[in-house]
Amino acid sequence: MSEGFGLVVRFLLRDQEAAAAFDELCATTLEGIKSAEPGTLTYVVHVPEGEPLVRVFYELYVDRAAFEAHEAQSHTKHFLAEREQYLSGVEVTFLDVIGGKAAALQ
Structure with a gap:
């Protein structure tokens, strides 16, 4: 499993109102990811x-x-531009794959 690239991002949201708006932004973004990103x-x-x-x-x-x-x-x-208004912090960890089990690609 030499290929693959991943990341984990931890977002800290300001308050419940910001969390609800952030979740809506995520839902919209996920639609684009599902339809336009084969990689x-x-x-x-x-x-x-x-x-x-x-x-x-x-x-x-x-x-x-x-x-x-x-x-x-x-x-x-769009997500990157809009997310900041909802956040009090963010932490990004980039991951290089060295081994594991992955679902078969269709």
Whole structure:
């Protein structure tokens, strides 16, 4: 499993109102990802148990070029431009795949 590129992003949201608006922004963005990004293997938004003002994204791409293609999409640019108004913090961890099990590509 030498290919693959991923990241985990932890977003800290200002308050419940910001969390609701951020979730709407995520839903809109996910529609674009589902329809226009074949190199995006996994893109999942999580709420950690007991942390209602935190969202964790897990993203896995075929390779770094697929991630860069994701970043260039209009829906991603919109998300990046709009998200700041809802946040009190963000932490990004980039991941290089060294092994594991992945679902078969269709």
